Amino acid sequence: MPVPKWLVVARNEYRIRINSIRTIRPYFPYLVIALLAVYVAFIAPAVVSLFIDDLLAFFLSQVALAMVPIIMFIIFFYFIILPITYTLQGMQAGQVEIFLAAPIKPSDVLLGEFLGVMPFYAIAITVMAGFFTAALNPLGLDMLQIAITVIIFVATFLSALWIGTVIAALVRTKFAKSARGRDVGRALSLVLALPMIAVMYAIMGGGLLEALADPGTSGMVRAILSLLPSSWGAEVIVNFASNPGNIGAVGFETLTRFGGLVAFFVAVLWLGTKAANRAYSIEPTTFTASRAKPDGFFYRTVRYLGGGGSFGTLLVSVFKDYGRRLENLSRIAYIVGLIAMVNIFFGGGFDDPEAALLMGLFLFPFLAVLVVGQVTAGGKESLFIYKKTPFGVGRFVKARLLQGWLVAVPIGVAITVVSMISIPQTTLISLLTYTGFMALIVAANVTLALGLSLLNPEFSENTRTQMFGLIVNAQVAMFVSLGIFIGSLIVLDLGFLNTVLLQTVVIWLLGIVFLYLGKRRFSRIE
Amino acid sequence: MKILIRTDRLSKYYGKGGEIKAVDELGLEVYEGETFGLLGPNGAGKTTTVRLLNCIIKPTGGTATVNGYDVLKEETDVKRVTGLLAESPGLYEKLSAHEFLEFMGALYDVPGDILPERIDDLLKLFGLYDRCDYLLEGYSRGMKQKILIAAALIHDPPILFLDEPTSMLDPRAALMVKDLIKGLADKAGKTIFICSHILPVVEELCDRIGIINQGRLIALGTIDEIITQTKTKTLEKAFIALTGGVEDKELLAWREQKGAGA
Numbered sequence: 001m002p003v004p005k006w007l008v009v010a011r012n013e014y015r016i017r018i019n020s021i022r023t024i025r026p027y028f029p030y031l032v033i034a035l036l037a038v039y040v041a042f043i044a045p046a047v048v049s050l051f052i053d054d055l056l057a058f059f060l061s062q063v064a065l066a067m068v069p070i071i072m073f074i075i076f077f078y079f080i081i082l083p084i085t086y087t088l089q090g091m092q093a094g095q096v097e098i099f100l101a102a103p104i105k106p107s108d109v110l111l112g113e114f115l116g117v118m119p120f121y122a123i124a125i126t127v128m129a130g131f132f133t134a135a136l137n138p139l140g141l142d143m144l145q146i147a148i149t150v151i152i153f154v155a156t157f158l159s160a161l162w163i164g165t166v167i168a169a170l171v172r173t174k175f176a177k178s179a180r181g182r183d184v185g186r187a188l189s190l191v192l193a194l195p196m197i198a199v200m201y202a203i204m205g206g207g208l209l210e211a212l213a214d215p216g217t218s219g220m221v222r223a224i225l226s227l228l229p230s231s232w233g234a235e236v237i238v239n240f241a242s243n244p245g246n247i248g249a250v251g252f253e254t255l256t257r258f259g260g261l262v263a264f265f266v267a268v269l270w271l272g273t274k275a276a277n278r279a280y281s282i283e284p285t286t287f288t289a290s291r292a293k294p295d296g297f298f299y300r301t302v303r304y305l306g307g308g309g310s311f312g313t314l315l316v317s318v319f320k321d322y323g324r325r326l327e328n329l330s331r332i333a334y335i336v337g338l339i340a341m342v343n344i345f346f347g348g349g350f351d352d353p354e355a356a357l358l359m360g361l362f363l364f365p366f367l368a369v370l371v372v373g374q375v376t377a378g379g380k381e382s383l384f385i386y387k388k389t390p391f392g393v394g395r396f397v398k399a400r401l402l403q404g405w406l407v408a409v410p411i412g413v414a415i416t417v418v419s420m421i422s423i424p425q426t427t428l429i430s431l432l433t434y435t436g437f438m439a440l441i442v443a444a445n446v447t448l449a450l451g452l453s454l455l456n457p458e459f460s461e462n463t464r465t466q467m468f469g470l471i472v473n474a475q476v477a478m479f480v481s482l483g484i485f486i487g488s489l490i491v492l493d494l495g496f497l498n499t500v501l502l503q504t505v506v507i508w509l510l511g512i513v514f515l516y517l518g519k520r521r522f523s524r525i526e
Numbered sequence: 527m528k529i530l531i532r533t534d535r536l537s538k539y540y541g542k543g544g545e546i547k548a549v550d551e552l553g554l555e556v557y558e559g560e561t562f563g564l565l566g567p568n569g570a571g572k573t574t575t576v577r578l579l580n581c582i583i584k585p586t587g588g589t590a591t592v593n594g595y596d597v598l599k600e601e602t603d604v605k606r607v608t609g610l611l612a613e614s615p616g617l618y619e620k621l622s623a624h625e626f627l628e629f630m631g632a633l634y635d636v637p638g639d640i641l642p643e644r645i646d647d648l649l650k651l652f653g654l655y656d657r658c659d660y661l662l663e664g665y666s667r668g669m670k671q672k673i674l675i676a677a678a679l680i681h682d683p684p685i686l687f688l689d690e691p692t693s694m695l696d697p698r699a700a701l702m703v704k705d706l707i708k709g710l711a712d713k714a715g716k717t718i719f720i721c722s723h724i725l726p727v728v729e730e731l732c733d734r735i736g737i738i739n740q741g742r743l744i745a746l747g748t749i750d751e752i753i754t755q756t757k758t759k760t761l762e763k764a765f766i767a768l769t770g771g772v773e774d775k776e777l778l779a780w781r782e783q784k785g786a787g788a
Contacts, residue, residue: 002632008632008633012618012621012625015620016621019621096616097577097615098615098616100580100582101580101605101608102630103601103602103635104633281583283583
């Protein structure tokens, strides 16, 4: 009897995900199960015991009534966007053609893809469920309540994962067939995380917990969240915490909420399989090719700033290639959004201009890396174009540096100005002084980031691989800034202005050195 | 002679009102055991035709049968009797060659007791047996092409669709693939449908050819018949005569502009 097709796809998907640990593949499931058993039996209770009083107080408090649904919603949302982001980052339509040419139903492909990745998400679900049950256990929950709690976690998050898998397949069908679509997909993959970061920042620094302690506010939040299936299970869990060992006291609520959740799980499974036929197609969705407009004022200015002539033309070309990739623009949107949220949720207490600049100092290296961190879009082939031309690599590096400055410095200046003018103590002199310093620091960070990315260029077209390289470079650049800051302001006590001055000089020096080394390394790549 | 592939006014239109005619009322017949070549310039509709005949996309109009199965009503049966080497296929780069062929075999329901031996045989045939445990991401383009041809053969289908089968291969590998195609046609009696714009490959392998341009079939017959029809001496000349080309006098016109020779 032939193996069910969904099992074939699931096995394949599973193999792909664990390809990096192929040597221990036969033992991997047993290893994971054993580790999870140890976690559930010993580690989770031990960790929980450290904060048991706080946790019990939390579960019995007014805050928990709204907070647990919020936590469940964040994780629910995360499980939805995770498969979508994964798909958007590495979309390939070719693999869809393999399935379409084979005698397999789309619903089997969808189910197989879901089941193939499920074991990895099951690990995360077990960790969360283990923690929650360990935290609730001291309240005296009976076996039925604990079992229902575990089922709630499984049903809630597997529903989210299934929804995410179905949307991911639909999104792949929509975007993967054209270069433009793949670019849109990669751009979306980054900004999708922003709403979740906003909620997390609101909890950490935005006073959300304090607001939820107010019955009026928490009641309103609960009313909104209760519309979402992620909250139905959360309400049951909070009810169990208030009525341990007495499921009868909350029997009706448990029946309706838990029953609703199970019905929702079944419904999304059914709807997903119905949507499967739409999720696997390689029919072109558009025949509109993007067209370039004649150069306007902006590009004419860039050409002029590049000295006109052939270098000006080269700079404009580099700028166009950068600006026409939505992925690059989404990276800028991401970092600007991040800085805005930091200011909104953590910036309320700033009472002097220097404090308002702190976040910028630490996030500008990240901005610089996101702007110039990927120097080899188009793979090695584009590098060889420059290597073939006279002084090509040097001119390419110069053009990328100028382009990086022209993008990052205005953003840095705008962020600095906006951050400072909201502080009443800011004077015109301090505004101009710090804005000037910040512009220099951003320019230095761009130089450093470009040098780092030239030293370790990433030729892969895969967004996941690129992002890994970017994050490594961002960490290096950020630690440089952080190191100088701590050394100067805290250890040497040089004061804020001197720290900014020192930071400017040191990052410039490091940037020049790294850029020189990077250019040399880049020229020698074969 | 039994007709294995038949299309009747098969069409695939895109865009508003169907103004883009990827395939336009295609009518052709391919006989059992025949090696048929579909030629055409880039964007002529060759790949769309192959996708229609493999039930990967649905026609806008007309019908087609493959091995007697209707592409609209008997999709699964059509897929079982065909093997496809797609023009730009997606490989699972994180699988080894052996794992990928195992996956493809399972998709096509190759029995478990036959599959391992068949995978080994195909890997040996393509000279990749020693590298069967290497991940496909480390393979060269030519090696990937060989794996994809092996994947198309894994369920031993009676009909093979090969879209640009030798385009990425070095001369030695291309020769091997051509010999394999000849062997599959002559000794195994397979019906082979080749899409290509590499004329020598088509000349060498195909019993009959069709030339498609802008979605329409503009010539059909043996190579000699097409050369005779177009009153030319070679297939290349016949192809240019049918599909249009650049006049000799236009080829260097760009040099006559001022400063172009700098």
